Amino acid sequence: MRLRVLAALAALFGAFLISAPAVAAQATTYRGEGDDVVRIPMTTKPTIVKLTHQGESNFAVWTLTTTGKKTDLLVNEIGDYKGTAAFNVSGMNKIRSFSVNADGAWTIQVLPLSKARYWAINAKGAGDEVMRLTSPSKGLRRLTIRHSGESNFAIWALDNRGQHLDLLVNEIGDYKGRVVLPAGTRYATVSADGTWTISRG
Template sequence: MSIAWPTEDPDAPRQRSHKPWKWPAVAGGAVIVVIAAVAIWTPSRPEAGSPAAVITSVSPTTTATTTTTTTTPPPPPPPPEVFQGKGDDVVELKRGATPGIVAFECPKCTGNVVVESDGRESLLVNTIGAYTGKHLINLADGSMTTSISVKAKGSWKLSVTGLDAIEVVTGKPASGRGDSVIMFADTFTSATVKNQGKGNFVVTYADLSTKRLGLAVNEIGSYQGTVKLPGPSVVQIESSGTWTITAK
């Protein structure tokens, strides 16, 4: 369980262009469907008086051919990368272009807190004071994050995991506080979104059916409304308060 997001739908608050995204390797999300077709042929009965076939071989030889199909499983996601530090620092990642989730914790930070990647997502965190939240990286097609820079006054912890560690929501509303990453497993076309906060509120998604990225909400302050947000999908929420997303 990326998402700089490409352009969203025409009815979204701001315009960007859609770009293909990388299919995330979520645990339990890969489904292989095999369809077998069997053709049966029944020879017609020869009519009386018809000539017999010329026998050219008394002992015909039959050769059986066996075809073996080998399915190569997808490679496992890279192991989690965990970094701890204090103050400004730059950490190097080994996951390359593999989509992932960045979790940053700085519960006692003071002053400006900035977390940036060198991938297409770029600015992940830009706040003041204590912070705890999650962000997607490498979900947009062509994005590859090799390092993340941290500017903070205080001790912090940064971890990068694969999408297999994503929170999966099914059969119920999703709710939380602050910046979060979730995956809706159900099928739907829209959702009612609520937010209680004073800062920017942004909801972006990756449609798992169309493999496209989209912008559902881009507002400032508290918000409530029903928007186009398809499922199943991977969703990034950026909020300074509490939020709820209910599939319709």
């Protein structure tokens, strides 16, 4: 009898563990000034980072693997900067650190990809951004895109896992055009130095 009771309790406890809700991922913010190497919990998941810098010279941030290899260049700009980028979207590297080159104060906020900015039908912004659809796109959809700037303007579509799906735009300076939104797109990364608008239709 005692063995039956223990078995029942074990089964109940196991079911509780399986059905217990997962703890929501929390944002972590790192702050510093000047050059630094920032250690983070190792991750292989696609992840977003919100970056800021107050300075006059180059601001560059690389992701580093557990062996110290540089993988994703998150930002490489001169002077003040504010933007959002993603890493591990072209592979599942074991990211352990950020390498920061800066002449001023900076912040790096690490967030799960699911916390990317919601992508409404009409989106607008300035500079680098990562956006999220509520569900993967279906069928034939098009994007009407505009950019006003001087440097590289690029948009990548990412799939439901956060991996590169297709390069939609890759131009220098001002841009205006329509492109196909690939079926299965869930996220998009925007690299820009100016203002932009993206309309889904």
